[in-house]
Amino acid sequence: MSGSLVIVGLGPGPIDLLTPAAARALQAATDLVGYGPYLDRIPEAIFSQRRHASGNRVEIDRARHALTLAAEGRQVAVVSGGDPGVFAMAAAVFEAIEAGDPAWRDLDIHVEPGITAMLAAAAEVGAPTPESRVVMTILAEADPALADMRTLVIIGAAATRLVSRKGRRPWVYTPRAEHEAVP
């Protein structure tokens, strides 16, 4: 079986945060599979692959479709915003494999990491994530009227500080932990 499937992290949005490894994986594909707005981020002038757009909340169907294409011998790239392993498509693909056609296990499959939104947003404001413990979680109880999948809330720690600047946005950072000398 000569088909392949790669789950590609597109990063948080700007094309210059797409890694060269991810760009190469997209370029090597014959088919791009993903949620429509993520596919729309990939410039068609550069990436002329066949596109298979689908709606949100159909992750398993999308994964099965991608695996079926790969099993037919296509070179498939499934795209995710941010990183494919953070609230994204990689787990859905492996779930589909485990429950699906045993032949899918023989496919050449890999994951291309991406800059996850948390790191990009944190970089925008400074260095807010505490050194001792960084937690990423889903706001399962969030009111959809106030927050959706494009919403990112960064909560620092009790020690998080603002560095004020005259006439400019302050920096936000969390001081390093006491155990910085841990090797």
Add this chain to the structure above:
Amino acid sequence: MSGSLVIVGLGPGPIDLLTPAAARALQAATDLVGYGPYLDRIPEAIFSQRRHASGNRVEIDRARHALTLAAEGRQVAVVSGGDPGVFAMAAAVFEAIEAGDPAWRDLDIHVEPGITAMLAAAAEVGAPTPESRVVMTILAEADPALADMRTLVIIGAAATRLVSRKGRRPWVYTPRAEHEAVP
């Protein structure tokens, strides 16, 4: 004051996981500041900037040195392995600013995110990080004879699964959470 300072995430190692934005920030610098082994990752044939290498565990001294160079009008890039906000140099730079020369607050400073080692290692094995809650922490109690700053331990969840394959390394993934339909 025309100096600038950017804290650049080099990613986990392979040059094709360095973002184009980070590469451009390195190229625009006059001076590269960092822990020696991280500077050594940056090809001298492409990046001919002046280099200021220092040892591990001198983060604040390194940050002050970089800020001093920037205050002299240099374009300084401080490099971090992975992402600058995850157990890396960004917090040290902001700590040095808050405690240091008030003129440092007028410098043009920003952070370029990078692929953090956790995401790259997770991608290597499949999709092990649980969707509902991802925690990155320092193994503060780790025995230095067994683990150092190059050690990464990924712990999934009770639901984490192996997908076995004949004659090949299994994939590791954590099924998506029940609340996948959260918008």
